[in-house]
Amino acid sequence: xxxxxxxxxxxxxxxxxxxxxxxxxxxxxxxxxxxxxxxxxxxxxxxxxxxxxxxxxxxxxxxxxxxxxxxxxxxxxxxxxxxxxxxxxxxxxxxxxxxxxxxxxxxxxxxxxxxxxxxxxxxxxxxxxxxxxxxxxxxxxxxxxxxxxxxxxxxxxxxxxxxxxxxxxxxxxxxxxxxxxxxxxxxxxxxxxxxxxxx
Ligand SMILES: [Fe+2]
Ligand SMILES: [Fe+2]
Numbered sequence: 001x002x003x004x005x006x007x008x009x010x011x012x013x014x015x016x017x018x019x020x021x022x023x024x025x026x027x028x029x030x031x032x033x034x035x036x037x038x039x040x041x042x043x044x045x046x047x048x049x050x051x052x053x054x055x056x057x058x059x060x061x062x063x064x065x066x067x068x069x070x071x072x073x074x075x076x077x078x079x080x081x082x083x084x085x086x087x088x089x090x091x092x093x094x095x096x097x098x099x100x101x102x103x104x105x106x107x108x109x110x111x112x113x114x115x116x117x118x119x120x121x122x123x124x125x126x127x128x129x130x131x132x133x134x135x136x137x138x139x140x141x142x143x144x145x146x147x148x149x150x151x152x153x154x155x156x157x158x159x160x161x162x163x164x165x166x167x168x169x170x171x172x173x174x175x176x177x178x179x180x181x182x183x184x185x186x187x188x189x190x191x192x193x194x195x196x197x198x199x
Contacts, residue, residue, distance in 0.1 A: 001083055004115040010090060010107050011100030017062075018099050025069055028092070033079045041134060044198045046071035048129045049122075051194045057121060067122055070105040074126060086114060112172060124180040128187055131168045131176070136191050138165040147196030155188050 020028070033039050049071035053059040059067070077088035086106055093103050101122060108118040109126045118127045139158050140146045158164045159173075177184050 003083075003085055003087075003110075003113045005087060005090070005107055006115065008116060009100075010103040011094050011098060013100060015097045016099055016101070018097050019066060019069055019102070020096065020098065022065075025072055029072060029076065032076045032089075035079045038075060038079050040198070041137070042072055042075050044133050044137065044195050045074060045126070045129050047198045048133060048191060048194055049125060052125050052129075052190070053122075066099060066102050067105075067125070070102045070122060070126055071129070074106045074109050074130070086110075110172075111175075112169075118176075118179055124176070128176040128180045128182065129191065131173050132187060133191055133195060135159065135165045135168045135173075136188065136195060138168075140196070147192065150192050152185060152188055152192070155192065156185075159184075159188075 029039070029042070033042065046068045050064050050068035053064045053067035057063075073089055073093070074086065076086075076092075078085045081088050086109070090103055090107055093106070101120060104116070104120065105118075105122045105126045107114055108116040108123045109130055111117055111127070118124045135158065136150075136155055139155060140150065143150065159170065162170065174184070177187065180187075
C-alpha cells in the first residue's frame with residue numbers, strides 16, 4: 001500500500017489566512033475520528049504545536065491556531081480511511097479553501113510515506129512531534145505515576161530500546177530532529193512537560 005501523494009503543491013495561495021473555526025474543526029474531528037486513542041494522539045500533537053508556536057516561535061494567536069489546527073487534523077482520515085491517509089483530509093481542507101500552509105504541514109508529516117518534504121517551521125515541527133509524542137505517551141502508560149516524575153533519561157532509555165513502541169521508527173525521529181535542527185533532548189523535554197496537560 002502506497003501513501004505517496006505524488007504532488008508537492010497543496011491548496012490555493014489565494015486562501016492564505018483561511019482557517020476552520022474551532023467549532024468547525026471539532027465537528028470534523030469527531031465525525032471522522034471515533035477511535036479514542038487516536039483522538040488523544042491528535043489532541044496531544046495539537047497542544048504541542050500550539051505551545052511551540054506560542055513559546056518558541058513567538059507567534060500570535062491567529063498563527064498559533066494554524067499550528068494547532070494542523071496538529072489536530074493531521075491524522076483525521078487515519079481511523080476510517082487508512083489506505084487514503086493523508087490524501088483524504090488534504091482534499092477535504094482544499095475543498096474548504098483552507099490556508100495552504102496548514103495543508104502542506106499535514107501533507108509533509110511523514111516524508112517517507114507521503115513523499116512530501118517538510119519545508120516550513122510548521123511542517124518541521126509537526127513531523128518532529130508526531131512519533132515522539134506517541135512514544136512518550138506509551139511510556140507514560142506503563143509508569144504507575146504516568147507523566148508525574150518522568151525523566152529525560154527514562155525516555156531516552158525507551159527510545160534506545162527498539163522493542164518498546166516498536167511502531168515508532170527511530171530513524172524517522174532522528175531525521176525529523178535534524179531537519180528541525182533541534183536536539184532530541186530538547187524535544188523530549190518539551191513534550192514531557194506539556195503533554196500531561198492533555199486529557
Ligand atoms: Fe499520520
Ligand atoms: Fe500522528
